[in-house]
Amino acid sequence: MNLRYLLLLLSLYTSPALSALAYTDAQDDFYPLRIHPNGKHITDNNGKPFLMVADVAWQLLRKLNYEDAVQYMDQRKSQSFNTFVIQLLPSLPTQRNYQRVTPFNNNKLSEPNKAYFDYVDKIVAAAQTRNLVVGIVVSRKSWNVVFDAHKESDWQAWGEYLGKRFEKYPNIIWIVSEEEYQSSAQYKYIAEGLRSTTTHQNLIASLSTCSPTVPIDGSPNKSDLKFVIPDSTVTYSEYANLANWQKNSGELSVQPFLISNSEFPKEITDQSVLIRNQAYQSIMSSAAGFCHMSTIKNFNPTWKINITRDGAEYIDHFVKILKGIPWEYMYPETSQSLLPDSTDQQQIGIFSLSNKRLSMLYIPESKPVQLDLTVLQGNTFRAVWYSPRTGRRWPGASSLPKSVTSVSPPDPKAGWDWILLIGSQE
Incomplete structure (x- = not known):
């Protein structure tokens, strides 16, 4: 089930039909x-x-x-x-x-x-x-x-x-x-x-x-x-x-x-x-x-x-x-080890699947973020960026290695906040 959700997540930027799935009548x-x-x-x-x-x-x-x-x-x-x-x-x-x-x-x-x-x-x-x-x-x-x-x-x-x-x-x-x-x-x-x-x-x-x-x-x-x-x-x-x-x-x-x-x-x-x-x-x-x-x-x-x-x-x-993500299966990260920088640990919220194959980060300002991908499960990772201000989605870096790496918002405007979705490609 988690893999199905991950594939759904990573298709966010190519599937406009997902907007219709986001809110349906009871x-x-x-x-x-x-x-x-x-x-x-x-x-x-x-x-x-x-x-x-x-x-x-x-x-x-x-x-x-x-x-x-x-x-x-x-x-x-x-x-x-x-x-x-x-x-x-x-x-x-x-x-x-x-x-x-x-x-x-x-x-x-x-x-x-x-x-x-x-x-x-x-x-x-x-x-x-x-x-x-x-x-x-x-x-x-x-x-x-x-x-x-x-x-x-x-x-x-x-x-x-x-x-x-x-x-x-x-x-x-x-x-x-x-x-x-x-x-x-x-x-x-x-x-x-x-x-x-x-x-x-x-x-x-x-x-x-x-x-x-x-x-x-x-x-x-x-x-x-x-x-x-x-x-x-x-x-x-x-x-x-x-x-x-x-x-x-x-x-x-x-x-x-x-x-x-x-x-x-x-x-x-x-x-x-x-x-x-x-x-x-x-x-x-x-x-x-x-x-x-x-x-x-x-x-x-x-x-x-x-x-x-x-x-x-x-x-x-x-x-x-x-x-668009399996939010009901995700939990707050208590260790913050995905973020090596202590300032980022204080400012950025992290929400992850218990199997560590998918994390969502809320970044309150436009700036590069260093990630320690060795704490996640998988060998290569893919990113999706989302603007909470405009609703627009961007495909991020793909095939990120299992290492410490830096990622940057695709449109680094002053005062903008960001959602970063990072998940295993396996």
Whole structure:
């Protein structure tokens, strides 16, 4: 199987038909999603690996009418997203949805407002017809004052209500907030309520909105999947800490996870390179996919213009290159021995097959890279270059010997990042 994938990889630059293979519509039996037996990936209902490409759309229910919500979904699907994540509840208990309806009567969890959840139903149904997964966050830290005023039985009843209310939708992933300043029992009882009434056994995920300090598997509550969507990671040093945590978690975790990109300071006008860097580094840390976050999540008045230039325009290229290789069989390199240069080891991410016959490198800038091909299996090797910025592919050097060698990007433009695929020809 690995040889078949390698031949597919090495034909990337000659086969335009591969673009059509990169993203296909789901079939009727595609959902619900499942967890792969390896504990690191998601699969469809038939066991086929599912590369989750998610977008954060926190305020969709509060800011968008139905027509605009559909426009948002269509735009994101055209950019190769297959999932979007929304907050079920408004930002504050005093707020309402777009129709000016509150989720509860008098903020009582036992009295959900039918009109509010009817609108949620329309959104989920529209997503289902477009073969999109909807991650629904059912609790949030800004609602602690309301949830803490209720009992454990109320939390469980809230989960039961949601599971039963939306039981016909297999394209939902339920997400329960799990922050260090929230009661761990809150997650437990809401999740139990959801599981007890979810007909399709939809995945139940946990959410952290701060940079984690403990391993993925360190939580006392065991979710199927973990989302890490930081609210405050806005500096290079903070992201470096998050990236290091991500790398370590990827090596150790037996639970699928997704980490969103940072929110960058506004003075960084071109954030595309940073977003692409984080997307590829996420996959190279064995994440189950990538979670994109931009100002679109707040749906400000300019969102319809900005959605075409918020960094997501490169996600289509991201999906196509990963769909062209056996990403689900590849793991992060821990030794970095393929890169003799210590600076390269710090800057370049490496993702390899366990048999060492294929490696993918994400190179964040245009420069020559020295490779020690003696650490790979095979006698001669071939390279393929890919531009995450433009989507273009170039055939690289062929018949590279099993030795230390230097390779250079085919079009070394300043500020460009690169993907290098290097594989055995045997």
